[in-house]
Amino acid sequence: MIELHRVSKVYSVGPVKVPALREVSFQIGKGEFVVLTGASGAGKTTLLRLLYRDDLPSEGDVEVLGQGLMQMRRSQVAALRRSIGVVFQDAKLLPVRTVYENVAFVLRVLGTPRREITARAFDALRAVGLSARAQAYPAQLSQGEAQRAALARAIVRRPPLLLADEPTGNLDDAMAAEIVDVLKDIGAGGTTIVLATHQARLAAALRRRTLTLEGGRVMKDEG
Amino acid sequence: MLGFLVGEALRDLRRAGRVAVSAVVLITLSLAALGSFWLVSSNLGRAVAKWRDRVRIVVYLKREPPGGDVAALLERVRVMPGVAGVVFIGKADALRALKQVLGKDAGVVDQLPVNPLPASLEVTPSAAAATPEGARELLARLAVLPEADEVAGSADWVERFSHWQRLLTTIGLGVGAVLAAAAILTVTTATTLILHARRHETEIMRLVGASELTIRLPVLLQGMMQGLAGATLALGALLVTYSVVAPRLEPLVSLTLGLSQLVFFTPVGVVALLGAGTLLGGLGGWLARAAREP
Numbered sequence: 001m002i003e004l005h006r007v008s009k010v011y012s013v014g015p016v017k018v019p020a021l022r023e024v025s026f027q028i029g030k031g032e033f034v035v036l037t038g039a040s041g042a043g044k045t046t047l048l049r050l051l052y053r054d055d056l057p058s059e060g061d062v063e064v065l066g067q068g069l070m071q072m073r074r075s076q077v078a079a080l081r082r083s084i085g086v087v088f089q090d091a092k093l094l095p096v097r098t099v100y101e102n103v104a105f106v107l108r109v110l111g112t113p114r115r116e117i118t119a120r121a122f123d124a125l126r127a128v129g130l131s132a133r134a135q136a137y138p139a140q141l142s143q144g145e146a147q148r149a150a151l152a153r154a155i156v157r158r159p160p161l162l163l164a165d166e167p168t169g170n171l172d173d174a175m176a177a178e179i180v181d182v183l184k185d186i187g188a189g190g191t192t193i194v195l196a197t198h199q200a201r202l203a204a205a206l207r208r209r210t211l212t213l214e215g216g217r218v219m220k221d222e223g
Numbered sequence: 224m225l226g227f228l229v230g231e232a233l234r235d236l237r238r239a240g241r242v243a244v245s246a247v248v249l250i251t252l253s254l255a256a257l258g259s260f261w262l263v264s265s266n267l268g269r270a271v272a273k274w275r276d277r278v279r280i281v282v283y284l285k286r287e288p289p290g291g292d293v294a295a296l297l298e299r300v301r302v303m304p305g306v307a308g309v310v311f312i313g314k315a316d317a318l319r320a321l322k323q324v325l326g327k328d329a330g331v332v333d334q335l336p337v338n339p340l341p342a343s344l345e346v347t348p349s350a351a352a353a354t355p356e357g358a359r360e361l362l363a364r365l366a367v368l369p370e371a372d373e374v375a376g377s378a379d380w381v382e383r384f385s386h387w388q389r390l391l392t393t394i395g396l397g398v399g400a401v402l403a404a405a406a407i408l409t410v411t412t413a414t415t416l417i418l419h420a421r422r423h424e425t426e427i428m429r430l431v432g433a434s435e436l437t438i439r440l441p442v443l444l445q446g447m448m449q450g451l452a453g454a455t456l457a458l459g460a461l462l463v464t465y466s467v468v469a470p471r472l473e474p475l476v477s478l479t480l481g482l483s484q485l486v487f488f489t490p491v492g493v494v495a496l497l498g499a500g501t502l503l504g505g506l507g508g509w510l511a512r513a514a515r516e517p
């Protein structure tokens with residue numbers, strides 16, 4: 001599903017070189033739920049961005065869903081992303097659209113037949129326990145609900161891979177636990193999940209395979 | 224999918240609000256200016272064409288040639304360069320025509336002891352010769368005919384008129400072009416606002432793997448919609464003006480220009496105007512996009 005081979009990433013900020021990842025290698029199999037943890041600045045976000053091809057590594061090879069990401073045309077990048085769901089710390093919901101419209105937006109953008117859209121959007125909303133709030137606008141949601149709406153949007157096309165970058169970062173423990181439960185449900189359905197979090201407690205409580213980054217290196221791979 | 228793209232474009236227009244409205248107004252103004260100059264100019268063009276057709280050169284003959292010589296004379300004139308047609312008008316024909324013009328006063332003609340009117344040739348110049356130069360050359364050629372007494376006619380006035388028509392067209396194009404440039408800039412401004420308002424949508428679309436076309440089309444479409452709306456308004460305004468003004472102006476125009484009616488755009492002209500508007504708007508939208516993505 002995911003394969004990294006000696007991947008390094010160096011950001012250039014003017015003349016300054018900022019190493020974010022150093023010689024990272026690992027594999028993630030189909031259906032795995034992997035926690036990516038490490039202190040702030042350890043390189044978690046950088047790593048996830050390489051997986052959905054938001055950026056390219058400076059060195060090494062990245063393979064996702066059986067495809068090498070190094071040489072891709074724009075249309076191939078788009079095709080890859082259609083198989084990957086992504087959620088962020090901020091939910092990135094479109095503020096002028098309801099929860100339902102936010103979820104349906106993805107389907108409409110990708111040309112899903114109109115008659116399928118409502119049913120599929122509500123399936124996704126039900127999966128995150130948000131169907132009752134379908135007509136609410138993002139501003140009317142709690143942060144936990146907003147994050148669940150973002151999750152619904154990420155899984156509405158039932159992608160085989162879900163990437164979550166600090167989805168619980170803005171939430172209190174109870175809300176974070178809700179999100180984690182939803183993620184576990186999604187994972188139980190066969191979706192491969194990579195969850196990045198700097199919250200060591202959360203990572204430990206999950207009791208899944210955990211990759212620990214430190215200064216851009218994988219220091220531990222356990223569980 | 225088309226429904227989605229159009230829906231997004233409409234949503235964007237609503238977001239751009241007043242700027243989109245002023246873009247539409249400017250497109251309306253520029254196309255109404257272009258359109259009205261075009262209408263005036265095409266009607267004047269018809270008048271010029273009509274007058275050109277009516278340019279005649281008359282060769283008055285020293286004496287009426289005997290019947291057998293007429294055909295030969297006509298043939299000699301017909302083969303001259305710049306001659307499209309020639310008709311012989313005998314003394315008797317001329318007198319009959321005079322009587323017709325005089326109507327009820329025709330009796331005075333019968334009082335004349337002899338027919339004072341000369342026989343003449345009425346020469347129709349070819350299109351190429353219906354210019355001042357052409358007419359002058361033809362005049363000179365006809366004047367050396369041994370049978371010719373006097374030659375009359377010129378195309379100068381038609382040309383002076385045609386000159387004004389061309390000047391008017393140029394002014395119209397100039398004014399229209401300046402307004403069109405302003406319109407494009409306004410569409411570009413509206414589109415830049417829209418791109419800013421759309422940035423979250425664009426980000427999400429990229430994230431979920433939308434095709435580049437799906438991302439770009441709504442932006443192009445909203446520009447084209449602004450243009451089409453402006454063109455439709457301009458066309459409507461021109462049509463209303465035409466239907467109010469034309470019936471009032473036609474008697475005058477018929478008297479002065481010899482046009483019995485003023486024409487509006489042909490269907491092709493209507494499509495061209497709408498197309499021009501759509502193109503202007505699309506161009507504005509495209510420019511905004513291009514400016515953002517070097």
Ligand SMILES: Nc1ncnc2c1ncn2[C@@H]1O[C@H](COP(=O)(O)OP(=O)(O)OP(=O)(O)O)[C@@H](O)[C@H]1O
Binds near residue numbers: 039043
């Ligand atoms: N776009 C960028 N340009 C330059 N440097 C960057 C950029 N993004 C990240 N970095 C640097 O790369 C390193 C890794 O950053 P990254 O965002 O991947 O860490 P992280 O583990 O996600 O941290 P956090 O837990 O705070 O989100 C940091 O030193 C950061 O400053």
Ligand SMILES: [Mg+2]
Binds near residue numbers: 044045166
């Ligand atoms: Mg991060």
